Amino acid sequence: MMIRTKGIGHGRAEGSLVVSHMPISFLGGVDASRGCVVEEGSDIKGDSFAGKILAFPHGKGSTVGSYVIFQLKKSGTAPAAILNHKAEAIVATGAILAGIPMLSGIPMEILASGDKAIVNADEGTIELPSVVGKVVVTVIARREGKIMIMKRSGKVSTYREHWAGVSGSLLPGENPADAASRELREETGAIVKPQQISIQGEPVYARDGGTLWKVHPFLVDLEKENISLDWEHDEYRWIPPSELDRYQTVPRLGEVVAMLLKIEAQSARKVC
DSSP: OEEEOEEESSOEEEEEEEEOSSOEETTTSEETTTTEEOOTTOTTTTOBOTTSEEEESOEESOTTHHHHHHHHHHHTOOOSEEEESSOOHHHHHHHHHHTOOEEEOOOGGGOOTTOEEEEETTTTEEEOTTSEEEEEEEEEEEETTEEEEEEEOTTSSSSTTOEEOEEEEOOTTOOHHHHHHHHHHHHHOOOOOGGGOOEEOOOEEEEETTEEEEEEEEEEEOSOOOOOOOTTEEEEEEEOGGGGGGSOBSTTHHHHHHHHHHHHHHHHHHHO
C-alpha cells in the first residue's frame, strides 16, 4: 500500500522499520556510535536503527540534536530514512544536513516494526509492500441526538460480532460519498443522496496485522427510526455517543464519531 504525505529533503530509501511511539531526543537520548536509542523509558531502547527506517512521532530536546543526526551519518550509523507524525525543526534540520530522506504527517498507528518500507522524499510517499490496503467508508447515522450502531453478524469475513457504523468497500471508480449513500441503502434501507450527507471527515487509518484500512468517515441524520438490516448485521441500537465505549467496536470507531461531531460543532460556530 502507498500513502502520500509531505516529503522533507530529498532522496529515496528502502529498508525495514523501527517504530517508536514516543518522541526521541537525539542529544543524550541516542548513542551515535551504535545507532540506537539509549534513553530510559523508550519503547525501542537498545534497538539498532542504523541503515533502517526510523519512525517516531516527533523530536524533542536541544537544537544540538540536529548535529547529532549529522554525526550519525558521518559515523555510518544513521537511519536510512526518518518518518515523523509531526516534523519539528530539530529533526528536519538534521535530516537535511545529513541528506537523510524524511517524511512528515505519517500516522504512527499504521506502522509496525519489521515492516518493509520504501520512502521517497521527493514524491512525498511511503510504500508498504507487505501490507494489504483496503479502502472503505463508515457512515455514522444519527437520529434525535443518538447514533446508530449495528452488530456485525457471524457471516461477515471481518470483525464478527463487533459493533460498527454502516460500512463497506468502495467499488472500482466509486467516490466515497457515492459509496456512503449506497451502503446506507443496502444495509439499512435508508435513501440518502450523496449531496445530503453534510459532514465528511478526513480519512482515518486502522491497522490489523497485515491489513491497513483507509476509512472515509461520514455523518448523516436520518428521519426514520426503523431500519431494515441486511445479512451483514444481527441487530442495531440507537445510543448516545457517550455510551459507545461500553461496546466492543471495530477499531477506532470512537475516534471517528468524536472527529465527526467535532467537525460539526466547528462548522456551526463558523456559521454563527
